[in-house]
Amino acid sequence: MSDQKRLFLVDAYALIFRGYYAFIKNPRINSKGEDTSAIMGFMNSLLDVIKRERPDHLAVCFDKGGSADRVEMFSEYKANRDATPEGIKTAVPYILEILKAMHIPIMVKEGFEADDVIGTLAKKAEKEGYKTYMVTPDKDFAQLVSENIFMYRPVFGGGYETWGIPEVQKKFEVTDPLQVIDFLGMMGDASDNIPGLPGVGEKTAKKFLATYGSMENLLANTHELKGKMKEKIEASKELGMLSKKLATIMLDVPVEFDAKDFEMSEPDIPKVTEIFQELEFRRLIDNFVKTFALENSAPSNQLSETSKTENTPKATPKEEASAGAGQFSLFGASAPLSNQSAPLSKQNNELETEYTRNTIATTSHFYQSVASGMATQLFIKNLMSQSSVCFDTETTGLNPIEAQLVGIAFSWDIGKGFYLPFPEAKNEAQELIEQLRPFFESEQIEKVGQNLKYDIKVLRKYNIKVKGKLFDTMLAHYLINPDMRHNMDVLAETYLNYTPVSITELIGKKGKNQLSMRDVPLEKQTEYAVEDSDITLQLKEHFTKELGEANTQKLFDDIEIPLLRVLADMELEGINLDTEFLNSLSEALNNDILNLEKEIYATAGEEFNIASPKQLGIVLFERLKLVDKPKKTKTGQYATSEDILSYLAKDHEIIKHILEYRGLAKLKSTYVDALPLQVEPETGRVHTDYMQTVAATGRLSSNNPNLQNIPIRTERGRQVRKAFIPRNEDYVLLAADYSQIELRIIAALSEEETMIEAFKNGEDIHASTASKVFNVPLEEVTREQRGNAKTVNFGIIYGVSAFGLSNQTDLSRGEAKELIDTYYETYPKLKAYMSKQVDFARDHGYVQTVLGRRRYLKDINSRNAVVRGAAERNAVNAPIQGSAADIIKIAMINIYNKLEAGNYKSKMLLQVHDELVFDIYKPELEELTTLIKTEMEGAFIMDVPLDVEVDTGVNWLEAH
Numbered sequence: 001m002s003d004q005k006r007l008f009l010v011d012a013y014a015l016i017f018r019g020y021y022a023f024i025k026n027p028r029i030n031s032k033g034e035d036t037s038a039i040m041g042f043m044n045s046l047l048d049v050i051k052r053e054r055p056d057h058l059a060v061c062f063d064k065g066g067s068a069d070r071v072e073m074f075s076e077y078k079a080n081r082d083a084t085p086e087g088i089k090t091a092v093p094y095i096l097e098i099l100k101a102m103h104i105p106i107m108v109k110e111g112f113e114a115d116d117v118i119g120t121l122a123k124k125a126e127k128e129g130y131k132t133y134m135v136t137p138d139k140d141f142a143q144l145v146s147e148n149i150f151m152y153r154p155v156f157g158g159g160y161e162t163w164g165i166p167e168v169q170k171k172f173e174v175t176d177p178l179q180v181i182d183f184l185g186m187m188g189d190a191s192d193n194i195p196g197l198p199g200v201g202e203k204t205a206k207k208f209l210a211t212y213g214s215m216e217n218l219l220a221n222t223h224e225l226k227g228k229m230k231e232k233i234e235a236s237k238e239l240g241m242l243s244k245k246l247a248t249i250m251l252d253v254p255v256e257f258d259a260k261d262f263e264m265s266e267p268d269i270p271k272v273t274e275i276f277q278e279l280e281f282r283r284l285i286d287n288f289v290k291t292f293a294l295e296n297s298a299p300s301n302q303l304s305e306t307s308k309t310e311n312t313p314k315a316t317p318k319e320e321a322s323a324g325a326g327q328f329s330l331f332g333a334s335a336p337l338s339n340q341s342a343p344l345s346k347q348n349n350e351l352e353t354e355y356t357r358n359t360i361a362t363t364s365h366f367y368q369s370v371a372s373g374m375a376t377q378l379f380i381k382n383l384m385s386q387s388s389v390c391f392d393t394e395t396t397g398l399n400p401i402e403a404q405l406v407g408i409a410f411s412w413d414i415g416k417g418f419y420l421p422f423p424e425a426k427n428e429a430q431e432l433i434e435q436l437r438p439f440f441e442s443e444q445i446e447k448v449g450q451n452l453k454y455d456i457k458v459l460r461k462y463n464i465k466v467k468g469k470l471f472d473t474m475l476a477h478y479l480i481n482p483d484m485r486h487n488m489d490v491l492a493e494t495y496l497n498y499t500p501v502s503i504t505e506l507i508g509k510k511g512k513n514q515l516s517m518r519d520v521p522l523e524k525q526t527e528y529a530v531e532d533s534d535i536t537l538q539l540k541e542h543f544t545k546e547l548g549e550a551n552t553q554k555l556f557d558d559i560e561i562p563l564l565r566v567l568a569d570m571e572l573e574g575i576n577l578d579t580e581f582l583n584s585l586s587e588a589l590n591n592d593i594l595n596l597e598k599e600i601y602a603t604a605g606e607e608f609n610i611a612s613p614k615q616l617g618i619v620l621f622e623r624l625k626l627v628d629k630p631k632k633t634k635t636g637q638y639a640t641s642e643d644i645l646s647y648l649a650k651d652h653e654i655i656k657h658i659l660e661y662r663g664l665a666k667l668k669s670t671y672v673d674a675l676p677l678q679v680e681p682e683t684g685r686v687h688t689d690y691m692q693t694v695a696a697t698g699r700l701s702s703n704n705p706n707l708q709n710i711p712i713r714t715e716r717g718r719q720v721r722k723a724f725i726p727r728n729e730d731y732v733l734l735a736a737d738y739s740q741i742e743l744r745i746i747a748a749l750s751e752e753e754t755m756i757e758a759f760k761n762g763e764d765i766h767a768s769t770a771s772k773v774f775n776v777p778l779e780e781v782t783r784e785q786r787g788n789a790k791t792v793n794f795g796i797i798y799g800v801s802a803f804g805l806s807n808q809t810d811l812s813r814g815e816a817k818e819l820i821d822t823y824y825e826t827y828p829k830l831k832a833y834m835s836k837q838v839d840f841a842r843d844h845g846y847v848q849t850v851l852g853r854r855r856y857l858k859d860i861n862s863r864n865a866v867v868r869g870a871a872e873r874n875a876v877n878a879p880i881q882g883s884a885a886d887i888i889k890i891a892m893i894n895i896y897n898k899l900e901a902g903n904y905k906s907k908m909l910l911q912v913h914d915e916l917v918f919d920i921y922k923p924e925l926e927e928l929t930t931l932i933k934t935e936m937e938g939a940f941i942m943d944v945p946l947d948v949e950v951d952t953g954v955n956w957l958e959a960h
Helices: 013-024 036-055 068-073 091-101 115-126 139-146 164-171 178-185 202-212 213-222 227-234 235-248 269-279 280-291 316-324 344-350 374-381 428-438 452-460 473-480 488-495 503-507 520-550 551-574 578-605 613-623 642-649 653-672 714-723 739-748 753-762 765-773 783-795 803-810 813-826 828-844 865-901 922-937
Strands: 007-011 057-061 131-135 149-154 160-163 366-369 388-395 405-411 416-421 448-449 470-472 690-691 700-701 731-738 846-848 854-856 907-912 915-921 948-953
Touching: 007 036, 013 036, 013 091, 013 115, 036 057, 036 091, 036 131, 036 280, 036 470, 057 115, 068 235, 091 269, 115 131, 115 139, 115 149, 139 149, 139 164, 139 178, 160 164, 160 316, 164 846, 178 202, 202 213, 213 235, 227 235, 269 280, 366 520, 374 416, 374 428, 388 452, 388 520, 405 428, 405 520, 416 520, 416 753, 448 452, 448 520, 448 765, 452 470, 452 551, 470 473, 470 551, 473 488, 473 551, 488 520, 503 520, 520 551, 551 865, 551 907, 578 653, 578 714, 613 653, 613 739, 642 653, 653 714, 731 865, 731 922, 739 753, 739 783, 739 828, 739 865, 753 765, 753 915, 765 783, 765 813, 765 865, 783 813, 783 865, 803 813, 813 828, 828 846, 828 865, 846 865, 854 865, 865 907, 865 915, 865 922, 915 922, 922 948
Parallel strands: 007 057, 007 131, 131 149, 366 416, 388 448, 448 470
Antiparallel strands: 149 160, 388 405, 405 416, 690 700, 731 915, 731 948, 846 854, 907 915
8 A cells, every 4th residue: 555645636617517417407406496406516526535535635626717828829719618507606606615614725826727727736746746636527637647647537327437647548549648738739629619620530630649749740741641631731730739739738827735735624514514504405414424424434545446447456345345335426436335225216316416326237137038939928928917018129220110120128027027039030020029919909908118109100010009008208207307308318317326228338339330239149139128128117116106296197198198199100101292392492492592692792792601600790790890889709700690680681681681591591401402311212201200208398399300390481481381292192281270379378378358359259369459559440450560469469478578579570679668568558467467477486386288287497586687587488488388289289189089980091190380281081171171170179178269270282381
């Protein structure tokens, strides 16, 4: 054992950000509405280091004011970084207060980054015979590594790794850690906005270092390079040297290393406890007290076994038990022995800290593959005797229309499961799935899964319809916590404290070398697939209870689960596409774009890259001087975003042309040229994927392709809809659209009689509103007045301001404010309802739709007025949007059931916001027009009647 003293230098902001984002899926909000995630995450990390390593000397280093020298060298240094999240800004003062109470030195120097402070202290400590460990995940610190300076890096999934010279040599493929500076200078750093050499990425930088050894040597030998790379680097020599300077950690910060100042000392436990109590960190108080109670019991002059590199021998089980007892952390010490027998989900609920996550290697389980013949028959007999079974298909790809079955995993007891591998030959696979048909088509056996829509679509390729009750863990969690991610790995880690096997461990990362699941050995297939089923089954047990607690069980059973089947059928059906028309539209758009280019160049008096924000900004604001004080971005460029240009478009013809140019270019690339490439060869149709778990309001989203965002406000945009056509000449497209559903909902919920009566009388609601707010008879309302009233009607739902209304209309800001005030005077109950919604959200932390779908608003009591204002707007908007989404979902389910029961040839194809699109068999048109309109208008009964407009056509545009 070495007697050499050890100094630990903590990169404060690196661990604060890491701690904040560790809880981003499930933020820690206390009763005062404060987001305490960053404080908790940082403290977990700090206490973890102290418990594991018992350092002799320790300091926490902060940035202050950024690096003045680097900004002077390069004004755009770090200029592209997003604003610091509010939860981190409010956390830092608390963290500083806690560190002071713990008597831990805080090292900070105005005008210098923590990297530079740490680098300077590490080198000074090295001269005094110390081993220094830099606690940070930031790879830039690798340049400082020496015989006595190490990186101590938290690792995703738990634990730490220590980088010494060998690890840095291996990671960066260098001979000397100082070459990391050259490496970073060559490839640049997007997070710090270090430009690097153009065209040089990680692989090329390593190749150059192997050949030339340094940036200087590379730049001195560019004559040995070839082609474009040679041209780029020769033209960027100054940029390369600048990048190297920017990437170099400074070692001359005016800070001193006085060993006595850095010694670990007894904290002020009452003071720290008081702060933790204020923050409501009950469990963290115990962690803190235990950490310092163990002060004299842990080894002091060696790195803990769990943090050493792969080449270090593992501790014996006995040693691990001794070292790990009672320790827990953000990054993964062992869980307390007293909690080992508790269910994982319970541990996660009861503890505010993150333990080492369990894995398949550390968890007792029994996963078995099923052999063919008698074994399969016995398995199916056992399967058919169950009341609820979790299943998961393993396939050759992610596209369910093309994918082939490789195997199916089943689980009905926690920790146990079976895997049935499928033969590659299609006829043999069909024979095997036929044996499973009684299970999948049983109405008595509940089927459990994660993203069951995918499995259902895969099984339909084999002519299998999944019947009986369904439980989808992804949908359940979406209703419980709509703002969180819902993929299985995240759910397992959050609720079960378990990290599943990653698919990349089996088949590799995306790319040409990625394997198919069929290439994976059966034993690994079995472990991976059955683990998924087992974990999903455990999540189901967890979410069943939470659905009840969130009062969303009925929404789950009556809306989301039935809709899952509806969407699966719609996606499999797809829609026919007229690719020839799109090709001709592409040519027409190309001509439009070229004509606009000429107009823009003529007005500008020069040619430039219109798609380049930098060049565009120079032309508009330096050459043409369109405004006196143009806005700039953080990088110093002129701001040319759409909202800024839209504001100026009224007064400048060139900006109108630029906005039109951008719109046409996007339309061409996103839809006109892309859609024909998304036609499935197997079906000859386009198959969008509807996602139920993306929009927190409950709306569906469409992907691959996104058919909900096709612009319809422009003539060219509308023409894209012309490309969507019926399956053949015996069919016609029918579009059924809810008329002003959101206004009808807000009128009903607010009980605003004036608005309700206008709807009941069949009046034009916008003309009716204009008549009242402008105080003119209905028949005398002008087109402009109606347009302004329409903008307010829809804008009110989204919290439109006078400034926003002014931008959307020809009204001045004063006129817009007067119109909004008059609007609220005209509809007082509407304003009262909006205030009531905000108050409800403040008291309960959520709002809900007419069917009880909740939207949680964690920022509703935020101290930041901007953040709080956004939450207040959501408090009003979410119940309206969400209720509209719920209503159209009910209509879809009811219509689908009627079409199935009547054995109609017609099919429902698309849902786009408040519109449904059908492929109607012409002999069924009259009957189904009535059925669709009736079901949509009767989906939900309110004081305001729902109204649906129905039309047909030989393409979607004509039908709409």
